[in-house]
Amino acid sequence: MRALVRRLLTGFALLAGLHPAVAAPASPVSRVDPPNWWVGMRHEQVELMLNGPHIAEWSPNVNVPGVRIVATTRSSNPNYLWVTLDIQGEARAGALPVTLRRGAEATTWGYELRERERGSAQRAGFGAADVILNLMPDRWVNGDPDNDNRPGLTEQADRKLAGGRHGGDIAGLIQSLDHIAAMGYTTIWPTPLTESNQPAFSYHGYGTTDAYRIDPRYGSMADYQRFVALARAKGLKVIQDLVPNHIGSGHWWMKDLPAPDWLSNRNQFVFTSHARTTVSDPYASAFDKERFTSGWFDSSLPDKNHRNPQMANYEIQNAIWWIETAGLAGLRVDTYAYSDAAFIREWTRRILGEYPQLGMVGEEWSDNPSVQAFWARGRTQANGYVSPLPSVMDFVVHTPLAKTLREPETFNTGFKELYNLLVSDQLYADPGRLVLFDGNHDTPRIFSALNEDAALTRMALAYVLLMKRIPQIYYGTEVLMTSPKALNAFDAFRDDFPGGWSGDAVNAFTGVGLKPEQAQAQAWLRTLLNWRKTARVVHEGQLMHFHPDAGAYVLFRYDERDTVMLILNKNSTPTLLDTVRYRERLPLGAGARDVITGERVTLGAQITLPPRSVTVLQLDAVR
Ligand code: CA
Secondary structure (H helix, E strand, C coil): CCHHHHHHHHHHHHHCCCCCCCCCCCCCEEEEEEECCCCCCCCCCHHHHHHEECCHCCCEEEEEECCEEEEEEEECCCCCEEEEECCCCCCCCCEEEEEEEEECCCEEEEEEEECCCCCCCCCCCCCCCCCEEECCCCHCCCCCCCCCCCCCCCCCCCCCCCCCCCCHHHHHHHHHHHHHHHHCEEEEECCCCCECCCCHHHHCCCCEEEEEECCCCCCCCCHHHHHHHHHCCCCCCCEEEECCCECCCCCCHHHHCCCCCEECCCCCCCCCCHHHHHCCCCCCHHHHHHHHHHCCCECEEEEEECCCHHHHHHHHHHHHHHHHHCCCEEECCCCCCHCHHHHHHHHHHHHHCCCCEEEEECCCCCCCHHHHCCCCCCCCCCCCCCCCCEECCHHHHHHHHHHHCCCCCCCCCCCHHHHHHHHHHHHHHCCCEEEECCCCCCCCCCCHHCCHHHHHHHHHHHHHHHHCEEEEEEEEHHCCCCCCCCCCCCCHHCCCCCCCCCCCCCCCCCCCCCCHHHHHHHHHHHHHHHHHHHCHHHHEEEEECCCCCCCCEEEEEEEECCCCEEEEEECCCCEEEEEEHHHCCCCCEEEEEEEEEEEECCCCCCCECCCEEEEEEECCCCC
């Protein structure tokens, strides 16, 4: 049927071509996604999704050197038309007129091809030399109170409501760039800034309602581009949070779905089982596999059906469009494993095909190493799957981190459990590409998870920052923000950052009103982060750790020239650490600098550790 319609329409177009066009009608195109494309992309085709009343009745034609239409596709919904352009080397940036014909009617509609930014394809991503700051823009800084409510967007700001919008925005992100850079973070991961016109809980942004629009309550597209450019000028990279798996129920598609299989489960809501293991479990039933992938995350979060080829292209192009438009260094990919596995592999492969060095980290919220390792690049899995994903969020180490620090030191709890965890690094081709974090927008705050113990919090942060990983820190950790410990108290994990709103009694940007413990924590983290920026051995060096003993855990990062020693001491009294067992990495009498205090030390047969302490020693370089 579809083919017949296409043939008839093409026939009409040919006939129309024989006669002079009658008066040009108004453009039948209400919207096109992506709104522009570029010349000089590695993948030479782009599939435009045109939307407008009865747009499918029109047939497109281009007559521009280097540009051809290689496919037009229609669904049973007449209000959508997909046009695939092939853009060859001789194509020039600029206006691209597209003639649309319907019977005797003809009209010209303008698309645009742009020039790419110089060096775009070879842009640097993020890596182990970076420290990522995860923040929630609505809860960070309200730089422009005038945009808190915007016409056409349902939810109004209400700072008293834990799950409401609080007014933070891109202007606030821009205002805070100096603070972020001075703290020593190098990379910013804001939770999604795209339009989320959901009736409630829209502040978290994971229910996108227009994937090509910045939510006006955050600012404009130009504001976003300016934010990324200013960040780059200060040496900061920006990661965009994308959600290939689902949309918000307020998405503009939902009023008129482009195809009967545009969403998973034939556009009908059914809950996902959250059974992540089914993707690789050799005994999983097809039913269970399908229920995991095709189930919706929630009735308010419809699941995109990436087995529809037009949807798949839409998703791939949307990611590339943001990278190219905004100047991104990387992507954080929400619910990575919930998408169809073949699709998400192709999505990742296509993006990396355009930007080989781009940083990409996928979320797979599982503390099972076998499940997590399935998605990491560089290994052929038992079922033949080879993931191209450079980085995976390290829930395997994150999840038990607070517990192992809280617990007493016994033969199998505390540091020993943390030590034992790292054996699963053998499952990864490159465990140093995993992103380890103290917390994120979905987890209780680390200070609270550690019973508001500042010493244990320093141990957690030192571990995250010196481990063979790409580290990520949650906003607010720097000033010991608190939250409930309950795992589902999501709104309360996302309190406003102090000082982000005019009139805040406490201001973490200026230090006004911080308790001494908070100010100390912030200064300690600033010292460690800024040192880490320069410590190449922490970015690239090997890791060796020693079986924890008597309440102390010792780890080394090392290469041929440099060695850094991290000592975590849980004992509540001063502890004498006998250095003999560390000879492999610690020559007797080595000189070192204490990274936190700046003091010079000479490492003899014993090191005295302060009670409940973190010690970071940078050994003098081997010459
Ligand atoms: Ca605002």
